[in-house]
Amino acid sequence: MDIRWLEDFLALVELRNFTRAAEFRNVSQTSFSRHMQALEQWVGAPLVVKGASPVRLTEAGEQFRESAQIAVERLLESRSSIRASQFDAMSQVRIAMPSVLARSEFKHILDAFGQRNRSSFSVIVGTTSDVVARYLAGDADILFAHDCTAIPVHAALADHQRLVLQKDVFQPYAASDPVRRKAISFPGTTQKPSPLVAYSQRVYFARLFEYVQERVQTPLPHKVRVQCDMSDVLKEVIADGYGVGWLPASAVDRSTHPGICPIGGPEWRLDLDICAFRPRQTLSPRLESIWEKITARAARNCAC
Known part of the structure; x- marks a missing residue:
């Protein structure tokens, strides 16, 4: 039995769609389906209702769900604890953050640690889904990511310590050039739909956009x-x-990127948090010290 089968199953439970779950796990749908079949063979019973859309669990699947969640969490926590115990022999603090934050926030995060900090940093960068998965797999000590209380970035992070560093807003943007903007209708009509610049389905911001539409x-x-x-x-x-697209305001620096500006009313905007996550168990003294510095920076931001 492979722990990846359990992680695939839990992704399917959360996303309720084979294609999206496979994209989230960064595997082909064929491989993902094979993993589900292998897991069902190992369990000895079907776990999902065949042909159901969205995906529904069988009675056996519901029964197995909690056990799978506990097993994965304990295995990853155990690995994380073992790695943390070895941290003093290592020189690097392992950070994971999506590229949208790495460009706007990483320098500020380093500044919070101070130039006298003797630690060196290894940074995992990618899409939000990718870096969250790497963090949960134990490849990073601290995760920085956008998060929304209405649509959490990942259900498993509920068991981790969450620190709000600052507020952000997810909102629609269009070209600021009057000629280009005049050609764009928003929110559009059936006869003249809005041209949309969108995120791929596996991206966290795509889920936020879907939530805004539903709301x-x-x-x-x-x-x-x-x-x-x-x-x-x-x-x-x-x-x-080319069209209207949603972006976090923190990713748009008007002084260096004056070509776009917000569009639409407040109903199209969604409040976000820029957060830091860490495991709840005690970390190495060095990591605990770094977390204290991150906490102090967050307190200063809230006071401003």
């Missing part, structure tokens, strides 16, 4: 013109007038 009573007729994982790419495409 707003006004329909959003749209047609996807460009789809991509990376916010930086979407910014450039939005500035070129």
Whole structure:
């Protein structure tokens, strides 16, 4: 039995869709399906209702769900604890953060530690889904990521310590050039849908966009013109007038990127937190000291 089968099963339980779960786990759908079949053979009973959309668990699947969650958490916590106990022999603090935060926040995070800090840092960068998965797998000591109380970035992070560093907002942007902007209708109509610059389905911000659509009573007729994982790419495409796209405000520096500006009313915006996560168990003295510095920075931000 492979722990990855359990992690795949839990991803499927959370996302309720084979395609999205496979994308989240960064495997092909064929491999993902094989893992589910192998797990069901190991358990000795079907875990999901065949053909159900969204995915539904069988009675055996519901029974197995809690055991799988506990098993994965204990195994990962055990590995994390063993690695943490060896940390004093290591020189690096392992940080995971999505690229959208690495560009805007990493320097500020380093500044919080101070130049006299003797630690060196190893940084894992990628999409939010990727870095969260790497952190939960024990490849990083501290995770920095956007998080929303309405749509948590990952259910498993509820068991980890969460620290809000600062507030952010997820909102729609369009080209600031009047000519390009005039060609864009927002929120659009059935006859003239809004051109949309969108995130790929596996990206956390795609889930936030879906939540905004569900929350707003006004329909959003749209047609996807460009789809991509990376916010930086979407910014450039939005500035070129390809359509409307949602971005975290922290990712948009108007002084260096004046080509886009917010569009739409407050109903299209969603409050976000920029958070730091860590395991709840006691870490090495060096990591505990670094967490104290992160906490102090968060307190200063809240006081401003």
